[in-house]
Amino acid sequence: MGTGGWAYFPVESGSRLQAYSRAFNFVEVNSTFYEYPDPEQLELWRRTVPSSFTFSVRCHQDLTHRIGLKPISEAYQVLNQMINYCNILRAPFLVFETPATYTLTDQVVEDAQAFFSSSNLRGVRLIWENRAPMTSKAQSMMQNSNIVHSVDLSRQEPLFASDVLYTRLFGKGKHNIYQFSDEELEEIAHKVLNSKAKTVALSYHGVRMNTDALRFNSYLATGSFPSITRLTGVAAAKAALAEDAKFPASRQALVEDQGWKIFDATSGKRLRLSEWLVQIPDKVYDSVDDVVEALGENQ
Numbered sequence: 001m002g003t004g005g006w007a008y009f010p011v012e013s014g015s016r017l018q019a020y021s022r023a024f025n026f027v028e029v030n031s032t033f034y035e036y037p038d039p040e041q042l043e044l045w046r047r048t049v050p051s052s053f054t055f056s057v058r059c060h061q062d063l064t065h066r067i068g069l070k071p072i073s074e075a076y077q078v079l080n081q082m083i084n085y086c087n088i089l090r091a092p093f094l095v096f097e098t099p100a101t102y103t104l105t106d107q108v109v110e111d112a113q114a115f116f117s118s119s120n121l122r123g124v125r126l127i128w129e130n131r132a133p134m135t136s137k138a139q140s141m142m143q144n145s146n147i148v149h150s151v152d153l154s155r156q157e158p159l160f161a162s163d164v165l166y167t168r169l170f171g172k173g174k175h176n177i178y179q180f181s182d183e184e185l186e187e188i189a190h191k192v193l194n195s196k197a198k199t200v201a202l203s204y205h206g207v208r209m210n211t212d213a214l215r216f217n218s219y220l221a222t223g224s225f226p227s228i229t230r231l232t233g234v235a236a237a238k239a240a241l242a243e244d245a246k247f248p249a250s251r252q253a254l255v256e257d258q259g260w261k262i263f264d265a266t267s268g269k270r271l272r273l274s275e276w277l278v279q280i281p282d283k284v285y286d287s288v289d290d291v292v293e294a295l296g297e298n299q
Contacts, residue, residue, distance in 0.1 A: 001202045001217060002026040003209040004058075004168070010210070021049040024213060026056070028095060028168070028203040032085055033058040042088040056093035056127070056166075056201065057086050064098045069112040079119055086124045093166065093201065094124050095150065100131040104138040112138075116145045127166045134159055153188050153202075154180065165197035169204045169212070179208040179262045182225045182270055185216050208262075229264045234299060236263040238292045240273055245291075251282045254291065 002024035009020040020027065031037060063069070063078040086094055102108070116126070128142060129150040139159055142149060149158040153167040169188070171178030192200050204213045211228065218226050229236040240261045245254065259274025280294035
């Protein structure tokens with residue numbers, strides 16, 4: 001369990017990856033989607049973490065967004081580079097994320113089948129998150145090719161069972177602007193613990209991914225969720241708004257821009273900020289203090 005990268009993991013000094021590996025036992029390397037790092041850099045990453053730590057590699061966008069999964073030399077070249085990265089990191093998984101525009105027509109599926117069947121994966125398992133609608137032909141091809149169907153488990157479940165459950169967790173917000181509630185994390189845990197998969201990999205990708213993953217980890221270990229905010233009640237709501245709320249702002253704008261955040265309403269109860277913001281008067285607010293005053297009158 002971990003997140004999509006360690007670049008945003010908070011550290012005061014020293015190696016960010018090393019600090020990350022003390023908190024989590026898994027990471028999905030996202031930088032390989034945008035660039036081709038030097039193999040020496042990957043060797044350093046592998047030496048930085050414990051031997052039990054697991055990497056997965058996200059496939060470069062050249063293959064998934066530009067070339068396509070086709071049996072042509074350029075596609076094989078990119079795939080081989082990604083497999084090399086996996087081998088250096090001892091990463092068991094290579095993650096394909098194809099966009100909604102990558103429509104699974106019969107020809108696309110046939111090309112993908114030919115591409116995968118003629119590739120030397122060298123023991124690496126393919127994970128595919130397809131953001132276009134799945135077709136029965138594509139599903140059959142994936143199953144026959146032993147490819148894992150990756151979905152956001154907070155939104156849906158894989159279309160077919162596998163010995164590996166791999167989920168990339170963004171949540172139910174706009175893009176990755178989201179924070180999971182206790183109830184949502186509990187539901188994810190229920191799905192994970194009741195799956196028949198032998199291996200489960202959870203990769204959190206929201207703007208609060210480190211906090212979400214740590215809370216999930218705490219829940220699995222103790223059966224309860226830790227506090228999120230140092231303060232509670234209106235003071236906690238104020239702190240959340242003060243982070244980045246822009247004024248003047250209408251109530252609706254505040255709900256849309258700030259409502260995704262989770263805060264401690266009491267010492268034992270966490271709420272989504274939108275649950276309080278929808279209760280304040282429908283008007284334009286000039287400052288955080290104006291909103292806080294309205295919140296205080298409605299609690």
